[in-house]
Amino acid sequence: MGHSPSADTPAVSRRDFLYTAATLGSGLALGLRLNAQQAGAGQRPGAAQPTRPPEAFIRIAPDGTISITTPAVEMGQGGHTSLPMIMMEELGGDWRKLQVADAPADRVYNNPLNNRQTTVGSFAVRGWYNELRRMSAAAREMLVAAAAQNWGVAASECTAANSVITHTPSGRTTSYGSVAAAAALLPVPQQPALKKPEDFKVIGTSPARVDVPNKVDGSAQYGIDKRLPNMLYGAIRLAPAVTGKLKSFDDTAARAIKGFHSTVALDNAVIVLASSWWQAKKALEKVKTEFDPGRLGGVDSAKVSSLLRAGFTEAGTTTLNNGAAERVLAAAGHVIESDYEVPYLAHACMEPMNCTAQVTSEGCEVWCGTQAPQDAQAAAAEASGHPAERVKVHTLYLGGGFGRRGESDYVGQAVRAAKAAGRPVKLLWSREEDMQHDYYRPAAAIRFRASVAADNTVEALECRVVTASEPNFGANRPPSYTGGMSDCRYQFPNFRVTGVNKDVGLRFGFWRSVNLSHNPFMFEGFIDELAVLNKQDPYQFRRSLLQHEQGLRQRAVLDLAAQKAGWGKAPAGRFQGIAVTEGFGSIVASVAEISARGDNIIIHRIVTAIDCGIAVHPANVLAQTEGGTMYALTAMASGEITLNNGAVQQSNFHDYPILIMSQAPVFEGHIVPSKEPPGGVGEPGTGSVMPAVANAIFAATGKRLRSLPLSRHNIELSVARA
Amino acid sequence: MITLTINGKKQQVDVEADTPLLWVLRDNVGLTGTKFGCGMGLCGACTVLLDGEPMRSCALPVSAVGSKAITTIEGLSKDRSHPVQQAWIAENVPQCGYCQSGMILSAVALLKKKPQPTDADIDAGMTNICRCGTYSKVRKAIHRAAGNDKT
Numbered sequence: 001m002g003h004s005p006s007a008d009t010p011a012v013s014r015r016d017f018l019y020t021a022a023t024l025g026s027g028l029a030l031g032l033r034l035n036a037q038q039a040g041a042g043q044r045p046g047a048a049q050p051t052r053p054p055e056a057f058i059r060i061a062p063d064g065t066i067s068i069t070t071p072a073v074e075m076g077q078g079g080h081t082s083l084p085m086i087m088m089e090e091l092g093g094d095w096r097k098l099q100v101a102d103a104p105a106d107r108v109y110n111n112p113l114n115n116r117q118t119t120v121g122s123f124a125v126r127g128w129y130n131e132l133r134r135m136s137a138a139a140r141e142m143l144v145a146a147a148a149q150n151w152g153v154a155a156s157e158c159t160a161a162n163s164v165i166t167h168t169p170s171g172r173t174t175s176y177g178s179v180a181a182a183a184a185l186l187p188v189p190q191q192p193a194l195k196k197p198e199d200f201k202v203i204g205t206s207p208a209r210v211d212v213p214n215k216v217d218g219s220a221q222y223g224i225d226k227r228l229p230n231m232l233y234g235a236i237r238l239a240p241a242v243t244g245k246l247k248s249f250d251d252t253a254a255r256a257i258k259g260f261h262s263t264v265a266l267d268n269a270v271i272v273l274a275s276s277w278w279q280a281k282k283a284l285e286k287v288k289t290e291f292d293p294g295r296l297g298g299v300d301s302a303k304v305s306s307l308l309r310a311g312f313t314e315a316g317t318t319t320l321n322n323g324a325a326e327r328v329l330a331a332a333g334h335v336i337e338s339d340y341e342v343p344y345l346a347h348a349c350m351e352p353m354n355c356t357a358q359v360t361s362e363g364c365e366v367w368c369g370t371q372a373p374q375d376a377q378a379a380a381a382e383a384s385g386h387p388a389e390r391v392k393v394h395t396l397y398l399g400g401g402f403g404r405r406g407e408s409d410y411v412g413q414a415v416r417a418a419k420a421a422g423r424p425v426k427l428l429w430s431r432e433e434d435m436q437h438d439y440y441r442p443a444a445a446i447r448f449r450a451s452v453a454a455d456n457t458v459e460a461l462e463c464r465v466v467t468a469s470e471p472n473f474g475a476n477r478p479p480s481y482t483g484g485m486s487d488c489r490y491q492f493p494n495f496r497v498t499g500v501n502k503d504v505g506l507r508f509g510f511w512r513s514v515n516l517s518h519n520p521f522m523f524e525g526f527i528d529e530l531a532v533l534n535k536q537d538p539y540q541f542r543r544s545l546l547q548h549e550q551g552l553r554q555r556a557v558l559d560l561a562a563q564k565a566g567w568g569k570a571p572a573g574r575f576q577g578i579a580v581t582e583g584f585g586s587i588v589a590s591v592a593e594i595s596a597r598g599d600n601i602i603i604h605r606i607v608t609a610i611d612c613g614i615a616v617h618p619a620n621v622l623a624q625t626e627g628g629t630m631y632a633l634t635a636m637a638s639g640e641i642t643l644n645n646g647a648v649q650q651s652n653f654h655d656y657p658i659l660i661m662s663q664a665p666v667f668e669g670h671i672v673p674s675k676e677p678p679g680g681v682g683e684p685g686t687g688s689v690m691p692a693v694a695n696a697i698f699a700a701t702g703k704r705l706r707s708l709p710l711s712r713h714n715i716e717l718s719v720a721r722a
Numbered sequence: 723m724i725t726l727t728i729n730g731k732k733q734q735v736d737v738e739a740d741t742p743l744l745w746v747l748r749d750n751v752g753l754t755g756t757k758f759g760c761g762m763g764l765c766g767a768c769t770v771l772l773d774g775e776p777m778r779s780c781a782l783p784v785s786a787v788g789s790k791a792i793t794t795i796e797g798l799s800k801d802r803s804h805p806v807q808q809a810w811i812a813e814n815v816p817q818c819g820y821c822q823s824g825m826i827l828s829a830v831a832l833l834k835k836k837p838q839p840t841d842a843d844i845d846a847g848m849t850n851i852c853r854c855g856t857y858s859k860v861r862k863a864i865h866r867a868a869g870n871d872k873t
Binding site: 078222401659664 | 737738741742745749750752753754755756757758759760761762764765767794795796798799802807810811814815816817818819820821822823826841842844845846848849850851852853854855856857858859860861
């Protein structure tokens with residue numbers, strides 16, 4: 001799938017939304033219109049933004065129910081709570097009357113930041129913040145105006161809060177539900193007054209997440225839970241190498257399995273359909289298949305590693321070149337050189353990939369968890385032969401996304417199977433297929449070279465990043481995988497960052513925190529090496545590189561983490577490591593406090609500080625930062641996807657273990673108070689903990705870890721409770 | 723036909739004897755709160771209670787259930803009023819939520835054995851995988867359900 005932002009002007013079918021609005025509550029729903037210039041103003045120049053009819057986002061029924069359609073899906077990151085919070089803040093709606101629904105596939109829901117309907121890149125809050133506030137404030141002003149008209153008073157004499165409009169001089173009140181129909185007929189204010197941050201009543205609080213109640217009683221509906229009448233269940237076997245193709249299959253033995261319906265051959269897989277998933281799985285085991293491995297044939301992990309390292313001496317693309325690092329390093333008497341490397345990683349969402357599809361002569365419907373509903377729609381259109389406008393995507397809860405469900409491979413497969421069967425099909429991957437057919441976090445390596453001046457300051461630093469595949473954000477852009485260094489805040493007189501792509505053919509994907517999942521471990525590790533070489537305290541050394549104007553915000557985050565962790569004051573026998581990262585509009589610093597008993601590293605606590613601008617839902621900001629930390633520690637401890645003849649060797653949680661309760665360290669999170677616009681919070685928490693722990697391990701043992709996972713070094717992570 | 727007692731009700735299901743209980747619950751009985759995660763009993767997303775004992779239903783043939791009473795997440799209470807559910811709501815535990823049915827039932831079983839669990843008891847008793855990393859909230863919620871609110 002392509003990740004480039006769409007540059008064309010989306011065609012918005014306003015009629016559909018008005019119709020939807022009109023059907024709710026006997027035609028008394030609030031329908032608002034903002035003009036296109038207003039709605040898309042101030043965002044990404046060059047890419048036309050869709051007109052956004054507010055009724056596609058907010059509807060108010062006569063009984064006062066406020067239905068909010070969220071452009072962000074819910075995959076655990078809290079989008080179904082945080083986006084409605086932003087809207088309810090400006091709307092002045094009663095939180096108890098809120099109903100939240102997922103958006104259909106439609107360009108009006110394209111995120112203003114990337115102009116795509118994707119819940120990725122920690123974009124939801126930071127991309128929608130202004131637009132949702134403006135839309136909601138306009139709605140509030142219209143509701144107030146309608147009430148004022150009814151009363152024959154000036155709107156300026158009225159206030160609105162908790163879905164109630166009050167005429168202050170007389171004390172008269174009316175509800176949003178009562179005036180919604182009249183409000184819908186009024187002109188839409190184009191410059192609605194927005195609240196000042198100091199007047200926020202919702203933003204900055206931590207209400208209960210709207211999705212929690214249904215997630216404690218089994219009623220939450222995930223993609224895997226969809227059931228349709230007359231539905232068949234599908235089990236899939238994909239080519240062992242992700243570049244593989246199906247050569248032949250023989251399902252004779254499978255036909256004897258009870259419940260067997262049919263076998264559907266795809267270009268790169270076979271799907272067995274049966275009356276239950278268990279029957280489908282059992283029958284699939286009886287199908288004989290022959291695959292051609294394709295481009296990845298013969299590729300193993302040793303080859304990947306040697307290819308990466310070969311990239312250290314190739315030209316590549318330079319993404320940062322301040323000063324003359326090359327010349328200074330060439331002339332330097334002593335150059336410090338370190339190579340770092342990290343492996344491929346799988347997302348391993350708890351809910352294996354799945355999709356339920358129905359194809360008729362009229363159109364196609366799919367039900368699934370997806371981070372990209374329009375991509376799912378396009379995949380279903382292509383597979384069904386119906387045009388996109390005849391494909392309806394029903395987004396259900398995602399049992400984890402982390403970037404994996406931004407891909408739509410499983411959607412196309414389900415649709416092909418449903419079309420072949422002429423019946424609805426629920427396609428569900430086994431854990432093994434999920435592990436072995438992911439879009440992997442690319443393996444990466446960096447060679448660092450630095451020289452130090454007589455006064456112990458770093459005079460030149462060069463970073464050469466090599467990844468095994470490059471996320472393609474669009475043509476004619478510099479490589480994105482140097483992020484975390486090419487945009488770093490540390491100041492060096494001569495600083496050069498170069499990226500080299502050595503794509504071996506294993507498909508890559510966006511993995512929680514993307515570049516920050518690999519670069520900070522390596523970069524902040526080398527920064528630590530420089531600090532030690534210069535006999536400087538690692539925290540003070542980083543501080544010294546952040547004394548300039550553009551470094552102050554990062555320095556403050558570093559300071560907060562150090563202060564809360566009691567940097568330099570660890571109890572006897574304990575050691576600290578520190579690191580800071582910036583990305584997705586937020587800055588995160590972590591301090592790891594550990595002790596070592598031989599090769600057993602005991603984490604006593606991880607202290608993390610985040611500056612994400614305005615924290616819309618502080619408790620969720622911390623939950624996401626903690627979740628990102630745990631996601632990173634899993635990768636650090638044992639996360640490694642290896643290849644043999646192009647096929648992924650790991651298959652399930654026994655050989656791709658995930659951190660569990662007894663391995664989860666004590667986590668303390670702190671938020672830097674801020675009035676800056678919100679940054680992202682889903683991903684930033686993943687970057688800084690890996691180098692912080694590695695740097696602490698160095699402090700404790702003198703062992704500098706330049707590759708992951710720790711299991712490769714026979715190091716075992718465990719935790720101590722306070 | 724196999725007879726099962728699910729959430730207090732006797733039900734007959736027409737399935738092969740080797741079908742794991744998970745799929746009987748999800749596909750035959752229609753109780754989809756119990757989740758599929760790994761199929762090898764490794765992650766605990768499929769945890770149900772058998773006579774109060776936690777059991778990973780993805781690796782348990784339905785024929786092995788016998789007369790044991792099965793409790794799924796749907797059977798814990800009618801209205802989310804079970805103390806563990808209440809604690810989960812109070813602590814806002816779930817993120818994606820996919821593992822939480824299994825987490826909650828594992829916690830119910832733990833609290834039955836250890837009504838006042840220590841952190842060490844929780845570490846030993848809670849072996850389910852949560853990919854979102856909600857462990858500290860799970861821990862707090864268990865303490866809260868036990869009446870030892872540490873927050």
